[in-house]
Amino acid sequence: MHLSATPIPDSHIKVYLPSLPYLYVSHAINGALLKPANNARAWDYDLATSHQQISDKIYQFTLRKGVVFQDGTPFNADAVLENMRYFKEKPFSFSPFHQVYDYTEKVDDYTVRFHLTEKYGSFINDVIWLHFYTTAYLEKFGWNGKATCPNLAEPGPYGIGPYILTEGYIEGDRRTKKAVLQANPNYYDKDLVNVEKVTVFTELDTNIALEDIADNEGGLDIMPIPVTEVSNIMTSAYAKLVSGPSNDNIAVHINMITGNPKLKDKQVRLALNRALNQSGIVKNSFYGFAETKPTLASPNFPGVGDIAQDLKPFSALEHPKDARNELKQLLNGLTLKVLTQERFMFLWKSIDRDLRKVGVKLEFEITQNENVIFEQLLSTNAGQNTKDWDLLVWGDDDWYFNHPWSAFFVYQTDSVWSTVSPDQTMNTYISDMFKETINTPASTAIIGKIMQRAYDNAYMLFVPAPKKVLAVNQEVMFEPYKMATLPLWEVTVSDQHWSLQQ
Template sequence: MKMKTTLQYAALLCAFAGATSAQTVRVANQGDALSMDPHSLNESLQLSVTSNVYEPLVGRNKDLSLAPSLATSWKQTSPTVWRFELRKGVQFHDGSPFTADDVLFSMARTQVEGSDMKSYTNDVKQVRKVDDHTVEIETNAPFPILPDVLTQVFIMSKRWCETNQATRPVDRRKGIENAASFRANGTGPYRLRERQPNVRTTFVRNGNYWGKIEGNVQEVVFTPIGNDATRVAALLSGEVDVMEPVPVQDIDRISNSPNAQAMVAPELRTIFLGMDQKRDELLYSSVKGKNPFKDKRVRQAFYQAIDIEGIKRTVMRNVSLPTGLMIGPGINGFTQEQNKRLPYDPDGAKKLLADAGYPNGFEVTMNCPNDRYVNDARICQTVAANLSRIGVKINLAAETKGTYFPKILRRDTSFYLLGWTPSTYDAHNAMNSVMSCPDDKGAGQFNLGSYCNPEFDKLTRAVQSETDKAKRMAMIKQAFDIHANDIGHLPLHQQSLAWGVSKKVKVVQRGDNYLDFKWINVNNTNGR
């Protein structure tokens, strides 16, 4: 193992050879962005990376408040119509002008087969071009948080996509690729120069950018380094300037080092477990002829068999916040009153299983990534050990997110781990995307176990259009009570952000785990 790590480190040094200019910053992550197509995968690392190349109509400031981006202003002209004034003089990286036609094209592109962004635009009825720099977006019902939702919808060039046969997003479920998987043509502050999947991706400053780039970085080299020890060694040696996640056991070591520091802060992501509640027979289980997860007693038994405090203490090194909700603090709709977990009770869980007809437990496969969330594989291993105490045998299938996401997004799973950050910072996002009954328009697109409660869905639609804050909060509370009573999912915890950053580098750490290249400054006066 030590030799393998040494060889990986040597390869890393070679990968960074030549990238030593004063305004170059080297970023490492445990995984890679799986595509350069901003509509192909609704995953925060991919969106974080591509957000430096592509832009939405409405962006975010450093404090996550809304900011003008490709739209300079927006307003409601009726309860269901929003008008957006588009920024003039903006060019795509190939020099072509940005116009309303690109907005209409991009909004439509998010809604076609293969798009992973349908849940953001599933309630858009029509997008209309008023003139070259004005568009109207009409929704099926009043949608007061539409500008927040659009922060995740990146605008692509209609002409470039048509020329390069990339009018549809790549479908991660089918493994299909097109030109937009490896190339990019956005309006953002950085341009894609080189793309080597799972090896290295290089970005360079866009000299024709319409806005201000506060940082001094001319080049960003992004490299996936899956091995924790190698990633930490690269930071401490100065071969990497920014890396994440910092293994929880190395936070103090990095913070006490002379050349780097660990930036630790709460993240808005909730880690949870989902179960197939739709099929009459699970795909991967010893139980034949029926689906044990359709029985609330089984779901509750799994919930109460999980020692979440043990996971916090031994796996997460106390850098996590156990939760009973599918959203965390900082998300509109969160209340501490509701954030109560069912008690850890293995004996009670055994009784629930027996009452449900499984006195000896059963066998089921659990799908888990090993390079996406903080200690994701170790969390799954611990959950498997917890469940073994009540007679449930877990066949753990842990794999890289490059194969994990396509599999679970096909719903080719019986039991899985997932994380979710509501990109609108509002409960409706999680309700609509993760907890609603799946439909063909985008609702429940990431409800991969197909939990379904019509009353919950009714409240989700009402929350979307309600403008009275008190009424809206009451409906959110009622919906989360329904979901908790159903044991619709098994919430685990909110993980903490932990970035390792060179002391020569200044970055802005956003609560949604996005890294904006335009805000990075490198002070390299002393060399490397």
């Protein structure tokens, strides 16, 4: 492993991220008080060195000294206050944080206090996404102001993370097909970054990408793969299989807003879920690299696993074949339009097989571009989607870092991410959840109410939770995180890597 104080000269890796690329690379480019980590709490200190909770509504952070932005300007309490003023004007809206955030106080040059308007137990999870930008960036673009997590709108030395975005851009709602990252020479931890250059691809043909990583010595270095390709990677001369535990989920939306009117009927939605043999899907579609679950949220989330011990998947309570005649009476002749990325067709083959047995026909519109999925999903709640769809799928990886909000947020029925009919009871449960700190009895109790209501009303098409399965160049070393982040700062390459041989 490379342990010198600078990146390996000329080292270069190529990464393909077909789902949520802005999440996976964001913390490699941007800096926050906390950063994701593969530990029990899912974070480590980054631009802060310590913190304390003074009260339910006040949190104090001690800032790391000697830190500068990528353009060389200093990071201190004044920089935090400037960023939070811009945040107040155009905050992110994927959580209620902007609704409870009041102001930030400067205690001294390296100490700040965040003041909230009410008790908010999920504050730490949001702090991980409070990225700080240079004055030049803020004056040009302001803060995020979107329903997605923050990132840079254009390349430049605007962030504070270990890599500078030098080409392209990757935001939640817009991205180039390729982006280039270069090691940040001003990064505060000179021993952390090993690889000098990273090229990130956000849109490739899956078959071509798989061939590239398996058969090309100078091809892709890291990509998530369909589990159907595990054996091909295991026999590759250039790639190896890397897998691990995951908090990730596959979100299959049922369009109760503008979709087939029959989907407003709870009994129809329950029948669709009852028709899916989750154990069979784990075996036939995931080749064992997944686990069954009763709702959207992975059982690896704090609190969710406790509830899932009693709340079982529908097919674990009654095998679909035993209910087939009853399900046919509800579903026979139903045709549903599916909008999906090509990368999820391995899963749809099993879903299609199970639903055909009860008389449901699926019609597919397939894309390689995740933007197409989000364009339709984020406009459906307001009834403005431009494509007709009944079922829609996307990779809902754990972007809230060990907290089930990354699965539950699609149940908040007044959110642009939701395609669920209005449900004030569910919205109230979710509001109550944010007041509690995760991994406490109070938090687990409200998590149970949310899961039970989603389950009883079949608000999504519930499918198994996938494990992390990636193809990685044999000369590249890294350990995947359970969450939606790619720790580029931990990736290293051997002296036999293609970039060094060239």
